[in-house]
Amino acid sequence: MPVTMRDVAKEAGVSIKTVSRVVNNQGEITDSTRERVLAVIERLGYRPNLIARGLVTQRTYTIGLNIQDITNPFFPEVARGVQDMARAHNYNVFLCNSDDDPQEEIRTLQTLADQSVDGIISFPNRQSTVRLFAEENRPFVLINSDMKHPHVSQVMTNNFQGAKLAVDHLATKGHTEIGMITGQYLQESQRVLGFEAGLKAHGLTITPSRFLSGMPKFERGIEATHQLLTEHPEISAIFTFNDLLAAGAIQACKKLGRRVPDDCAIIGFDDTQLASLIDPPLTSVRLPKYEIGQVAMQRLLEMLEHPDQDFPPIHLDVELIVREST
Amino acid sequence: MPVTMRDVAKEAGVSIKTVSRVVNNQGEITDSTRERVLAVIERLGYRPNLIARGLVTQRTYTIGLNIQDITNPFFPEVARGVQDMARAHNYNVFLCNSDDDPQEEIRTLQTLADQSVDGIISFPNRQSTVRLFAEENRPFVLINSDMKHPHVSQVMTNNFQGAKLAVDHLATKGHTEIGMITGQYLQESQRVLGFEAGLKAHGLTITPSRFLSGMPKFERGIEATHQLLTEHPEISAIFTFNDLLAAGAIQACKKLGRRVPDDCAIIGFDDTQLASLIDPPLTSVRLPKYEIGQVAMQRLLEMLEHPDQDFPPIHLDVELIVREST
DNA sequence: TTGTATTATCAAAACGTTTTTAGGCTCTTT
DNA sequence: AAAGAGCCTAAAAACGTTTTGATAATACAA
Incomplete structure (x- = not known):
């Protein structure tokens, strides 16, 4: 027909x-x-027929985007950046959520490989699973992973620096008792390390019981903050892994009768749309989300263009956006 | 290799x-x-190799999801519903943003057809462009479009009813001067009609100058509300096309010194994550977002299974979630 | 032994492109 | 008149599968 x-x-x-x-x-x-x-x-x-063409040229004009969860407000903007750039070069994007589950990540990458995507952009959670696929000469762009491998390129945001900026900000405001609510993504480590480095730089003690972790979602933010503030009433500021947790923290403070920022300051991470909409508006570490997606796709295109070239990591800057929650 | x-x-x-x-x-x-x-x-x-298999079987195990904009917080949950269901049946999803631009929609659908997707789920903005593609026997699921065509199936949410519920709620609270900020998506019409029907049912007059439209984004909400309240100071309640506009409306009210809900009540639409996080928490018409995606994909799978069968539209219920903004 | 059905296998065609091979025809240039 | 460029043709191989049509092997009944 x-x-x-x-x-x-x-x-x-x-x-x-x-x-x-x-x-x-x-x-x-x-x-x-x-x-x-x-x-x-x-x-x-x-x-x-692109299928027929793809069979002979080994180019499908499709790429895979592996993220944790599109309903986490950090990701839509990144995805949009990837897709706009992809579309501008006639590429189509498979979007996959692997929920920070290594099993799902393996399955996702496998499926993408089966579909013969030309390349993959991934927010990895375990290095090992990615390594499995990097072997196949398929161009790979990893966000915030320091894995070195031919055919693998990196886009890095300075999360360590971002976390440190947050602590600096709190310390200069006079806070000495600071807690952190972490997530469970791979990217988390840099944020935790930066946080600890910040504490150390200001001569503050690192108290392990002040670190709580869990799924980086709103409900968890409420829960963790509740626990944190009842176990450590001395805490006067909380730094969270992302804005959702921060939104939960603010909510919890309200319930506990702690005014934000006077009784407890809150800093989020990512600076999603949320940050400026909640009350009080949230101080947050801004990541250039759309740009991350854009440059990741751009890099992938370059790698497809020059298969045997080696590309240096791309570093993007973060920025502390101060609002009224601190 | x-x-x-x-x-x-x-x-x-x-x-x-x-x-x-x-x-x-x-x-x-x-x-x-x-x-x-x-x-x-x-x-x-x-x-x-799925490409080779697809060439002969004419089945690629891919589908296209055409939405307006993934950064609109309404869509991520829908997308997640589609993807989870797709993944459970070994399908992969191309996600495309066509920004409510008819040209882009045509291009998107064309590209998806070129990629030989097995079917398409679309939030259409113009019926005509979809009709173009429905001719090809490619299973199509449309969200909130009443287009009738073989090989086209519908998932409908009762937006008319939702808008009417909103007006009912405001009217019983004693509001008589109500404005609306509309969007520019196709789905909008039902919300406008429901709004007008609601006004009529309560014997309230419909004032054309109280309708303002534009891109359904936060900034536009601020802008439109400002205009609406200065041109019509008598307005005591505003119904918006979606939560983003409502968030903007709240912000504008604060700037204008109008307390929400005492001086001006606000109702949003979609009931996104945002609604419960902003201040005051937003009364909003809830759409079953994840479920929309789920059933749309499910229906698509059924259509693929039984190509010549005719399927009735699926109707999903909406619900008014009352919070503190009214 | 023969015939027949059942089961298991094979070689080749097909899907719709791109690419390779092997030219042919018409100009222009030497 | 020969050589080379430029533009085209026709036919076939290749990409990696599924599917068609034919055939071989086995089992069982007569």
Whole structure:
């Protein structure tokens, strides 16, 4: 039923090869034949079958984007950055949520490989599973992972620095008793390390029981804050792994009768849309989310263009956005 | 380089067809040969090439999801619903943002068709562009569109009813001067109609200048509310097309010195995560977002299973969630 | 032994492209 | 007149599968 290249060739009275050359405009072709062929293509509504083309060229013009969870407000902007850039270069994007579950990540990457994607952008949670796939020469862009491997490129945001900025900010405001609610993503480690480094730099003690972790979701933020503030009433500031947890923290403070920021300051991470909308507006470490997606896709395109080249990691800056929660 | 079916066949000493049958476990095969083949598959790490398979079976195990904008907090949950259901049936999802731009929608659908997706789930903004693609027998699920066409199925939420509920709620609270900030999506019409029907039911007059529209984003909410309240100071309640606009409206009220809900009540639509996080918590019409995605994908799967069957529209209920902004 | 059904296998065609091979025709240039 | 460029043709191989049609092996009944 669909119009094939053979149909076009027959109708235009040229060889299949000529049609192919017109479609991919390569090689020397007279204007007159080109126009004749194009007219027939237009008239028949011919569209090349990308599946068939992909089979022979080994290029599918698809990529995979592996994230933890699109309903975490950090990811939509990143995804949008990837997709806008992809679309501008005629690529399509498979979006996959693997929920920070190593099993799911393996399955996701496997499926993407089965679909013969040209490349993959991933927020990895375990290095090992990615390594498995990096072996196959398939271009890979990892966000915030320091894995070194040929055909693997990195986009890094300075989360360590971001966490340190947050502590600096709190310390200069006079806070000495600071707690942290962490998440459980891989990226977390840098934020924790930065937090600890910040404490140390200001001569503050690191109290293990002041670190609580869990799924980086709103409800967990409420819960953890409740626990943190009842076990450590001396805490006057809380730094959270992301804005959702911070939103929960604010909510918990309200319930506990602690005013924010006067009785307890709160700093989030990511600076999602949420931050400016909640009350009080949230101080947060801004990541250039859209840009992360953009440059990750851009890098992937470069890697596809120059398969044997080695690319240095891309570093993106973070920024502390001070609002009224501190 | 990749392991092919031919390799497996040679290694196991059987025909390619036998391998194929083992892989798709169909047809009669002795246990002994099956096991021998499976062992070789395991040993060589063979994985069937879905592109090649798709070329012959015309089934790619991919679908397209066309939405307006993933950074609109309404969509991530829907997308997650689609993806979880898709993944459970070994489907992969192309996510496309077409920003409510008819040109982009055409391009998106065209690209998806080029990629030979098995089906498409779409939030259409113009009926005509979808009709173009519905002709091709490709299963289509439309959200909140009343287009009737073979091979096109609908998932509907009762937005008319939702808007009416909102007005009812405001009217029983004693509000008589109510404004609306609309969006510009197709789904909007039902919300506007429901709003007007609500006004009429309570004997309130419909004032055209009290309708303002624009991109359904936060900034636009601020802007429109400002305009609405300065041009119509008598307004004591505002109903918005979605939660983002409502969040903007609240912000604008604060700036104008109007307390919410005492001086101006606000009702949103969608009941996104936002609603419970902002201050005051937002009264909003809840759509079953995750479920929309789930059932849309489920329906698509049914359509793929039974290509010639006709399916009735699926209707999902909405619900007014009353919080403190009214 | 023959015939027949059942089961297991194989070789080849097909899917719709791109690419390779092996040219042919018409100009222009030497 | 020969050589080379430029533009094209036709046919076939390749990509990695599934599927078709044919055949071989086995089992059982007569």
